[in-house]
Amino acid sequence: MQPTTTPLIVPQRFHGPPRSGNGGWTAGALAERLTAKPETPVTVALRLPPPLDIDLPIAESETGIAATHEGRTVVEARVDSGELAPVAAATLEEATDAQTRYPGFAQHPFPTCFACGPDRAEGDGLHIFPGRLADDPSRVATVWRPYDVTVPITWAALDCTSGWAAGVDDRPMVLGTMTAQIHRLPVVGEPHVSVGTLRSAEGRKALTASSLYTADGELVATAQQVWIAINPEDFS
Template structure:
C-alpha cells in the first residue's frame, strides 16, 4: 500500500505529475529495470488515499482499491536531445522573468508553486530565456534529502517536471502532465544548486511535447525527461 501525501500536490486536489510519475517509476526500478522509464498518468492522482501496486513483466500499475488505474510505468526511450546547458547568468534571467510570479494556475504546486515556502515546495521558477527555452537555478533544500543526502526518485522526477510545462507556458494555457519519460544519472544532492532547463518541442492540438534537463553549474547532465502535457479547463479538471 502507498499514499500520495498532500504535500506533493500539483493542482490543489491531485498529485504533482512529476512526483507521482517518479513514484511509479521508482516501483519499476525496484523491480530491477535500468535506463529510462516511461510513466503515464491515467487519472488525477488522489491525495492521502490508500493505493495499491500491481506488477508484471511488462508494466507496473498504481491502482485505487476500487480498481481504478492511477498510473503505469514501463521501460522507455528518448526521442530528442536534452535541452542545452545554460550558464548561471542565463538561468538567473529566466528566474527573474518567471511568469508564475504574476499568473499561476496552480500556485501551490509542489514543484513550481510560488505559494510554497522553502523546504515545503521545490520552488523551481523557470522563466523564458529565448528559443522556446526556460531556465532557473534550483537550490536543493535539506528537507528533501534522504539518509545519504541525495533526493529520492519522486523528488528528482518532480524537479524534471514543471520546467517543461513552463516552456509551453502554464500562464497562457493551464496543463497537466500526461506522460513522462525520464532518467536520473546522478541524484541531486542537498545543499547543491542545479540549472533547471525546459524546452518546448511542438504542439499538437491540446497536447504539448516538452523536454527538461538538470545540470550542475559546470554543465554535467544529472537528469533529463521528455513529457506530454494536456491542456485543461481548470474549472472542470478532476470533476
C-alpha cells in the same frame, strides 16, 4: 529485481493541483517502484488525477506496473528503451536572470503546486521558477538548490520546468506522460540549473523536454513529457 508492490501514497504535501498529486512526483514515485536503478529510462502515463493521502494498490500490468484506485488505473509505468535528447544547458548566471521573468509570479493555474508554486514556503516547495532565457526564448531555465533529494523530487523538478516551457500560464495543462532518466541524483544544497523547451504542439497536447545540470554543466537528469490542456476549475 522484482518491482516493489507496496501501495503508492501521494501525501498532501506533494500536490500539484490542490486536490491531486503533482504529476512529476507521482510519476517518479511509481518509476522508483518499477526499478531500483534511476539511470534506467522509465515512461509513466497518468490516466487519472492522482488522489492524495490514500493507498493506491500496485499490480503488474501488461507492460510494467500500475497504481489503481477503486479498480481504475491512476498511473502506470514501464521501462523505456528509447534515447532521450537533453535540452541544451544554460549557465547559472543565465538561469538566475531567466527566473526573474517567471510567469507564475503573476499568473499561475495552481499556485500551491509542490514544485513550481510561488505560494509554497521556502523549504516546503521546490521553488522551480522557470523563465525565458534572454538569448533563446525557446528555452526556459531556473536555478534549483535542493534541500532534499529523492527520485520523485527529481522527477518533479524536471516535470514543472517543462510545463512552463509549454506555457501553462497562457494555457493551463497537466502532465499526461513523462519519460525520465536520472544519471545521478542532485546534491543537497548545491545550485543546479533546470532547463526546458517546447518541441511540438498539436491540439490539446504539447511535447516538451527538460534537463537538469550542475552549475558546472554536468548533465544530471533528462526527460521528455506530454502535457494536456485542461480546465483548471476541474482540478481545483
